[in-house]
Amino acid sequence: MSLLQRFQQYISENHLFSSGDPLLLAVSGGIDSVVLCELCKQAGYSFIIAHCNFKLRGAESERDADFVQQLAQNYQVPFLKKEFDTAAFAEKNKLSIQEAARELRYSWFEEILKSENISALCPLPSALLTAHHLDDNIETMLMHFFRGTGIHGLRGMLPRQGHVVRPLLFARKQELKQFATANNLAWVEDSSNALDKYSRNYFRNQLIPLVQHIYPEAENNLVGNLRRFADMEQLYEQALALHKKKLLEFKGEEVHIPILKLQKSEPLHAIVYEIIKEVGFSAAQVEEVIKLLGSESGRYVQSATHRIIKNRRWLIIAPVKAEQSQTLVIDADEERIVFENGALALTQLKSTNVQLVNDPAIALIDKSTLQFPLLLRKWKKGDYFYPLGLKKKKKLARFFIDQKLSMTDKEKVWVLESNKKILWVVGQRIDDRFKITDSTKQVLRIQLTNNS
Amino acid sequence: MSLLQRFQQYISENHLFSSGDPLLLAVSGGIDSVVLCELCKQAGYSFIIAHCNFKLRGAESERDADFVQQLAQNYQVPFLKKEFDTAAFAEKNKLSIQEAARELRYSWFEEILKSENISALCPLPSALLTAHHLDDNIETMLMHFFRGTGIHGLRGMLPRQGHVVRPLLFARKQELKQFATANNLAWVEDSSNALDKYSRNYFRNQLIPLVQHIYPEAENNLVGNLRRFADMEQLYEQALALHKKKLLEFKGEEVHIPILKLQKSEPLHAIVYEIIKEVGFSAAQVEEVIKLLGSESGRYVQSATHRIIKNRRWLIIAPVKAEQSQTLVIDADEERIVFENGALALTQLKSTNVQLVNDPAIALIDKSTLQFPLLLRKWKKGDYFYPLGLKKKKKLARFFIDQKLSMTDKEKVWVLESNKKILWVVGQRIDDRFKITDSTKQVLRIQLTNNS
Structure with missing residues (x-):
């Protein structure tokens, strides 16, 4: 099967979008996003191209913006671009450059998806497409794995998360390169070696080859892991949903949990974590909450937004603003x-x-x-x-x-x-x-x- | 808390054994198993020492056997040893040296646990203790991860699996070393660099330090993963048990699965795998079985012991010997x-x-x-x-x-x-x-x- 056919199959199997849906493509001008454009073109999808200029690489940033504008012109599709003062935004919000760029990028994309102005150009796009591929996802999994993670980090990126759709997650980088060459595509190279890129590159260029000394099939094995871990997450979520159904009693703004029932629930640590993380508690607070089960009435553990209060045979999760009452x-x-x-x-x-x-x-x-x-x-x-x-x-x-x-x-x-x-x-x-x-x-x- | 206290706490929290239980200790004479002996001694447990001589390292093998015998004598506990012609066994059974040694070792230990003869020496041991520690478990997890695995490989070794108990899984290698030094323990070094050891060493000495360039806390993060993954496995198993209960109808030697219900079950791939692996099917056959759902009545997929037959609206799992009927x-x-x-x-x-x-x-x-x-x-x-x-x-x-x-x-x-x-x-x-x-x-x- 050709890359185009597999692209279309992946989209239909995962119900990513329908053939008539207008799409928003995030295009940096690098090989991955250029291939994404060409595949969307060949598959006959209608799309808009959006480009972020983060102003981080001087003349190179301008070159990329011009390149993507020209690309949109060649495809005769609408082109949107936005310039960001990424460095200033990062400093103001105490973020790393990478975090700042991510936040700026995705909030602009969200804006476009909701924007009324776009509809003058074409129908409002229903999804944002990024060009993340299988090698990116292997690296994401590895980075999460070594940073410490639960199931959600382990399974990497999903083909659809909210409005963001990643229709190239099935494809290896090597396949995208072959497609680009076979289709005579031009692209720009990003000389950036910012921290995030650097650790990705480190995993790609150092760690995986090292492991391949021992397990030559390591990369394929990791691809298999990604599929299995996505299944694993589904089963995990199913069991968790049953525990929550048994444990959580919703009373207005509060959630009440019977302590005796909670203590009998296994695995306690994971169940407590999954319940409390939704109201701003961290993994480090799980032990505190478990200690609460055996402590005096009135004791509590607090997050930025909520309190978990021991009250007789109940744990009560209440918004902090309701403290007065x-x-x-x-x-x-x-x-x-x-x-x-x-x-x-x-x-x-x-x-x-x-x-x-x-x-x-x-x-x-x-x-x-x-x-x-x-x-x-x-x-x-x-x-x-x-x-x-x-x-x-x-x-x-x-x-x-x-x-x-x-x-x-x-x-x-x-x-x-x-x-x-x-x-x-x-x-x-x-x-x-x-x-x-x-x-x-x-x-x-x-x-x-x-x-x- | 001292290592001894943490050892005792780990044993009681995980219900590994009670203080009166007679134990069988697998002792190679290396630092880990020597520390295990000393901890059992200091905790006041009664134990037998068992040593396998795999005859793979010439004079060094004999030196180790003598050392462990002397150790048992010092502790005044019963000593059992057995010599194996590991190389011949491996060749005969087409196993790697490591697989052969593992099989010989565990089948001998099983024999001891059931043996009537032992009771002349002391009460029949109720558990076999090995000296695997947290660093071993990190390496096990890493090896499984890069070989490709599901949840069962990911969570590494458990503190109890059947008769085998691993009461040092909570402790880092470094802590065992400190304990050995503080208690003036003597041990023997294993010069073996057989393949299995080699890949463990490779992960320990090459891969982890490489990752620590990027994530200095990588080892601690992996320790956290092990705990989370064990919880994850429990939730996974809970959800799976529900699916199986809904899907499997036991009819004599056969298991019948309604196809319509199976097709609606999510995640299909994992559910099918977990059902068929129990009757000798491999992960590679999952796709074949899923194809079977849509094929003609009478088609089947076969393992060494079982057939999965499509029969109208049912998948039937039947032992191959029942084929005639x-x-x-x-x-x-x-x-x-x-x-x-x-x-x-x-x-x-x-x-x-x-x-x-x-x-x-x-x-x-x-x-x-x-x-x-x-x-x-x-x-x-x-x-x-x-x-x-x-x-x-x-x-x-x-x-x-x-x-x-x-x-x-x-x-x-x-x-x-x-x-x-x-x-x-x-x-x-x-x-x-x-x-x-x-x-x-x-x-x-x-x-x-x-x-x-």
Whole structure:
């Protein structure tokens, strides 16, 4: 089969696009993208050529831009180009030149795919085609492998990821060269030896030949790996989806995970990782989250956007912005709960054993007045209670003014409530309705230990 | 934590064995196995030392055997050794020296684990311990990776596989060296540079340092890979088990797979591979089996022990010995079926369109006499039919004698039956009860094409 036929077969087998779809081709002017243009032409696809000038190689950059413009003219297809001050963008955003170029490139392509202006030229392209080939993918796999990876890195690039389509991933570099020669194609050479290119070249020119001393078939073996690893990823994802279905309970903005069920799930490390990575946690935090399973209620691990909070028999994943409304549940048998300000220790006593103390960090509550579970939460506007010693209710906001609390102190106040009544403004004053009396039999003693 | 503590932790976390279990230690006398002995001693385990003398390195082999014997004496533990003529065994069984040594070694160890004689010395050991460490496992993973592998090769060795336990897999080579030095241990050096050792050394001394030019953390990254890949394998196996449960129907010695369901299963290639590899098929045969899904009934792919046969809407995996009893099902709408001797083409005709022919390769049957499905199978002892033109039944064995069939011809004869009556001794004679008559309306014409 010719390269053209295999190109068309690969596109149809992988459902990359249909013959009528307008395409956007990312063309640097190098041999790979020049071959991609010619194949699209020969296959009869309609396409636009887009070229990025990263302004990193002086006159060479201009030469490439002119070359690609001429190419588009020869094919009589629309041509788009954009110049970037890549170095400045990299510095401003603290990126490597390669990362900066990638980000600039793909965000411009995304812009084109959505752009209304294009439609004056031709139909809006439905996919962005890049000229990555099989040798690129072997190198990608090797680089991921030695940088450390899971299944997603191992299987390299896929023929379709979102809008980005890579219809040359089936072909070896050598085959593209032969096609270019056979079709008398002209292309430009990139003299760049920027870091990313350099490590690719190192793998290509140093590492693979070294391995071939021992396994002459190494390159073909790696090609086989890519196919197997893509299958492996599918099975991995299937099993993972089942675990997630069993474990995750979606409650508004929060996700609740039953700890007992999670602990029984195997392999725990991978399952935890796959769940938490979606909300900004890193692989390094997996161990912390696993430790959380056995720790006190109220402890949490945090990412830039989310908290994972241990709350009794549940792990709760909640957006950080919802922190204000965070509520901890305290069941009747709870002995200790950790929250933002410190920890509460709960003890049940016979009233005969109780010594009255005058310490705002200790609350003594008539247990018969309580309805479990209790809720521990930040105070909010509108909250009121019956301060101990008063027979009428008072807004907390008012109470804080009377107590001369500072603004920042006020912000930190938590309350404990039972059946929607506040029984303790934690560390400040209990509610009169919950105090112990002569007829009290069982006492709940709650002691606050502040964070030191 | 000291190496000893980590050793004990690794054993307990992975449930490798309990402190009272008697152990069999495979000891070459090299630094790794010497450290393993000392760790087992310090941890208070009871063990036997076993040493293989492969007689491959002349005087050095004897030196090693003596050294290990002395080691056992120092530890006052039972010592077992065995000498092998490895070179002869390799030649006889067409194995490489390394493969031969591995087979001899593990089959002797298995023998010891089951042996009654040992119990005179001490309790029967419950596990065989080898001294493979983390660097060995990195090399194993790298070798598999470049030879081409799936998930099972990728995750390297496991701490327990059957009776074989590898309690040093957590430790780097460097740590074993430090332990050996700190404990004043003596060991012997192996000057062998046999092929397997050579490729390991090549990876250790050439490839990893090369990669470290680019990724200085490469070794640690590979250690991380090993842990992630073991998790990945578990998820892979979970998903696979579900697919198998859905797809495989066990019928006696056969496994039946509904083709429609299989075709809808993703990823098809991996699922087919994992099903067929268990019955002796190679990865290279996966494509053939996938082709089988769309081919004619009766086609098959074969391994040393099994056949996978396409039979209408089913793939049937059957042991090759069951071949004689192979039965192909022919439904009313079947137009062509392939079997051992060739193919049958089935056509339905109005009786008015039928031309009588005198060709034993063509059967003309009164369709109203048939009950579908028909069965196509080899003839067997006890079979009888009513040969066309005779009004009484005849045993096939007798019929073949009358027809002067040779022994080998007889063995190849197949019959076609309807409702347990033979309607055609294929290629020989039809049954009188199924012939077309004046009152026949619909005719089934069956034509045999022999394998050329």
